[in-house]
Every structure is written in C-alpha cells, then in structure tokens.
Amino acid sequence: KGLKRIWRPDAVTVFAISLAFFAGTYAIVKPVIHRASVGMENRNKSVRALFTIPLICSAALLSFAHGANDVANAVGPLAAIVETSTSGAIDAKVGIPLWVMLIGAAGLSAGLFLFGPKLIRTVGEQITKMNPMRAYCVALSAGITVLIASALGLPVSSTHIAVGAVFGVGFFREWDTERRARKLRESLRDEKIHPDSNLPATELDQSENRPKKLVRRSQLMTIVAAWVITVPSAALLSAGIFLTVSYFAE
Template identity: 75%
Template sequence: MVKKTLDKDLERITQIESQTLKAAQTFKSLALALLFLLAVWIFAASAIGANEHSTIVIVAAIVGGYMALNIGANDVANNVGPAVGSKALTMFGALIIAAIFEAAGAIIAGGEVVSTIKKGIIDPAGMSDSQTFIWAMLSALFAAAAWVNIATWVGAPVSTTHAVVGGVMGAGIAAAGFGIVSWPTMYKIAASWVISPVLGGIIAAFFLAIIKFNIIYKEDKLTAARKWVPILVAVMSGVFSAYLIMKGLKKVWKPDTLTLGAIAVAISFAAYFIVKPIVARASEGMENRNKSVRSLFTIPLIFSAALLSFAHGANDVANAVGPLAAIVSVTSSGSIEGKVGIPLWVMVIGATGISAGLFLFGPKLIRTVGEQITKMNPMRAFCVALSAGITVLIASALGLPVSSTHIAVGAVFGVGFFREWITERRARQTRAENRRAKIHPDSNLPATELQPEANFQRKKLVRRSHVFTIAAAWVITVPCAALLAAGIFFIISSFA
C-alpha cells in the first residue's frame, strides 16, 4: 500500500512539473511574440519617418505583424506536419526548413502586386472616403488575425485566406452596406469549403492506392519499388515544378499554360532518369519489408516540404501584409487603388512574422496535422504532399478559389479513410478465405491465414473528433471573421 501511494504521489508531482514547464514555455513564447511586435513598431517607425499618417501606419504594421505570427503558427503546419508525423523530419528540422523557405518565398517571390480587396470581395469605390477605407482594412486585418489566433489555440488548422476574406467582407458591410460585397465570389469561396478537402483527399487516396497495390502488396516489394518509386518521384517533380512556377515564382516569371506544361514534362523525365539509379543503389541489401520501401520516400518528402513552404511564403504573405499595403498606399497617395505594390519593408514584416510565429507557436498545429488525425509514415506523407500540389494546379486551371490548408488537411483525412477502407476490404477477404477453408478442409490455404471471426473488427484509423472540430472551424471562419471585423470597425469608427 505504501508503494502504491508513493507511486501515485510521484505521478502527481511529475504531472505538475510537466504542466508547469508547459505553462512556462507558453509564457516565454508570448513574451517573445510581444518583443517581435515591439520590434515591428520600431522598424515601421524608422521605415516611414514622421508624417501626419505615421501613427495609423505604425498601428497597421503592428497588426500586420500579429497576423503574420498567426499565419506562421497555423498555416505552415500543412506544409511540414505530415513530414514530422512520418518521422521523415524532426520537429526542429521541420521548423528550420519551413522558416528558411517561407521567408525566402515571401522575400524573393512574394507578390509584386496584390489586390488590396482580396479576390474582389468588395468594391472599393463603394467607400465614402479614404479614411473609411483605412478603418475597414485595419478592422479586417485585426479580425482575421484574432480569428486565426483563436483557431490555433483550439488546435484547428484554418484557411488564413478565408479569414482575410471574411474580415474584408464584414468590414466592408459595416462601412458601406451589403451592396458593396461581390456575392458571386463569396459563393465560389463557400463551394471551395467542400471542393478543396474532398479533391485533396481523393487524389491522396488515389496515390496511396497506387503504392499499396503496386508495391506494398507485391511479394517482391523491392523490385516493385525500383520500378514505381522513380515514376512517383518524377510525377512529383513535374507537379512541383509547375506548382512552384505558378504559385511561387509568379512575381519573377509567368509563362503561358503550354510552356508551363512542357517544363513540367521535361523536369519529370529528367527526374525519372536521375532518381532511377539512385533508388536502385539505395535498395541494394535492404530487407524485403514495408519499412525498407518507406525509407525510399523520405528524401523526396523533405524536398516537397521545402518547396511547399517556399510557395506558401510567396503566395500567402499577402494575407498578412495585403491590407497593410493598402493602408500604406492610401495614406501616401490619398486615393483608393484596386491594386497596390507592396513596399519591401512591409514584405519583411510579413516574412519575419511568419517565421517567428512558426517557431513560437507552430509545433502545436504541426502535431495536430502530422500526428493526431491519422498515423503517418513517409509513403502516406508523400501522397499528402503530392495531392496538395496537384489539387492546387487543377483548381487554378479551373479558376476555383481553393485553400491550401483545406487541401492538405483533406489529403490527410483522405489517406486515413482510405487506410480504413483497405484494411476492412482485406479483412473481408480473409473472412471469405476462412469460410472457404471451413467448407473445404483440404484447401491449400496456410494455417497461419486462418483467423477467428471474432478478431475481425472495423478499425478506426482517423480520429473522428478532429474531423468535426476542423470541419466546423472551416465553415465558420468566414462568418466569424466577418462579425469580428464589423464589430471592430464600429468600435474604431465611434472613437475616431
């Protein structure tokens, strides 16, 4: 009894110590985040100098830095989460790779010109004056950042683009009424809530099926891997080259569709002939096991995480600094423009903020995406990354406003549900073989294959609680961000 009591006391002490360390880490991260925002204040003040609008621009820069922190904490998990969950990357390695490539994408290839009214949500001509427009953009930015912060706190990966869209819509309605909103565009965005995850899930499941049926279920797995792994890596190389050019290098170069396709095909062929001998050498001496096959996908998976991060930094930095750039433009020119250039100092705030948010708060969502939805390994994570690239290309070709967050998380769910389906399918086949063996005792079926019926239970390989939490967060992102923005706009307007 003494030993049991002592064990319980020690367990309580260990739990208290663990919670204390966790709380200390949280406070440390919050303190560093506040220091970053203070640095943004000083940096913005030095960049713009003293003028009649300097105060509002500095406030907007701080809010933009806050938004960038939240993008790093929430959105970047989709790029590296599966790689961490599959153990292809350590958490620290993933943070380093993502931070470097996110910042590089934002600085090198970040949008030269961004629409200040994201995706045409509202018509700026409907604003009564430039001051109203400034308050609306500030309200939208703050509301989007606050909502993404809340979503990160509850562990739900959400679309930061949709948060900005909701914020702009809500602030626009509060400023000029419902007529200012482009409702057809909003309907397309609402449709993307379903299209993005479903399409991402289907494509990821499709590639996992290719790997399962053509490699894993073959008797000689290594021979099959030598044939199929170079093909799959070649497909990924072509897809990611097109994805990177289309989404990450659009500031530097924007080729037509035919040129883009030709480049992707050429890179695919080159990758195939480069990777094939590498895979052949790497597989020499390996055991004929699934674990050996999985290891062949590790390096391509790391490259995909880096490229996804680069493209994300280039494409989504505008979510943090687009409204800020709009405010800077209006305060300097006095007129409301539909499109504005982003000053370098504004881009630096967005890039450093995303990297800082990733380091300070990113691990929580990385674990959610990579470990807590379904179990990952390099093959499954490879399928998720490949699905993200292909889905974005398809959506861009069709003109659909999809979310990279929804695609990546949908792909993770797709992989998990496919695993459930294929496991149940194989279990049914084994049950049928058992029944045949009972009817025909002289069957050649090995005794090891005979399993009692009681052992066959449907395995749930996806956490249902995360399905409902994340889906609910997706659906309410736009309306919640809109309501927050409208409320903030009314508060600012009443005191301005």
C-alpha cells in the same frame, strides 16, 4: 510573377524546361533509389524506406505552394489598406511596398515559430498514423491543390488543404483495411477454416467483424468546428474593430 518582369517564356519553352528538369532529376535519382533498394525485402516496409527523397521533393513543392498563396492572404489586405490610405482611392490592383512584404514575412515566421509546433504535432500525429509514403501523398496532393488555386486566383489555406489530405489518406486506409478484412473473412468461410487455426495473429485481428478506426473522430470534429467557427469569428471581430476605430475617429 516576379520573373515575368524580366523574362516572359511561351508555353512551349516552359514545357521544354520542365521536361529537361524531369529528365535530369530522373537520371540522378534513379541510380540513388536503385542502390538503396539493393538487398531489401519485397515488403511494404522496404517501399516506405525508399520514399525519403520523394518526400523531401513533395515537401519542397508544398513549401513553394504555401508561399504562393498563404503569404498573399496575409499581405494582400495590408497592402490594400496602405494603398487606400495613401491614394484615397480603391483600386482593383495595388502595388505592394517592400516594407509591407517584410512585415508579412516576419508575422508568418513568428506565428510559425510560436504556434507551429503544436499544429504540426496535431496534424502529423493526432489525426492518423503517418509514414513516409503517406506523408508523400499528403504533401504532393496538398501542393498541387494549392498551386492550382493560386493559378486561379483563389485565396485558400494551405493548412486546411493539408489537413484535408491527411484525412483523405486516413479514411482511404480505413476503407482499404476493411476491404481486405472482408476478403479475408470470405476466404475463411469459403475454405471453412476455423478462426482458431494457425493463421497469423494480424490476419485473425483483421478478420474480425468490427471495422478498424484509423482516423480519430474527435480530432475530425474539432478541426471541422474550427473551420466553421474561424471565418465568421474573424468577420465579426474585424467588423467590431472597424466600428470601434470609426467611432473614436469621429
């Protein structure tokens, strides 16, 4: 929105610039990944180690998306209040003074500094086990979802979307693990291999009938309850504060 005040490129120009950035990034990153992969074993662990650079890029995209949406969620109501109190009219579009943007930036930074670490630990460690590959999927999917919502003018929460992406990765791992375990059990029955054979211990564990839970259900219920409670709680609190202020203003 800020750039369009200076330059308004058409769709073809935007596509050409995006294609040029893609080609340049591909040319730079491909030899780096190739050098890092030399000598690695053909294992899942090796693939995870190669996701450092993609993870950084997806995290940067999510950070950009966060600024494109969540900042507006915080600054928008304050800007509307300032505009209404100044002009005495309710407009569909309002300008945002610089000091309002600075207050919003300071408030978001303070909240992240004071309460962010606890939330980051909860999302990153206490829902499901993460690694660079899974974190890349979470950051990329959350960033794309938030950017699409921003383009449509939908006020959404980047945190809620990222948490949903974490649950999506965790539940997919549960489904995939159970699917592979079911195939292993079928192969054991077909080949009539006794469970006490010389199969690796991990495969024997996966061949059990009990489905492996890879997502903490307690955290799921806590977060869903927070989603349900916070919106009506904020509405009731806002109404109560407005009623109090209006009463004393009269």
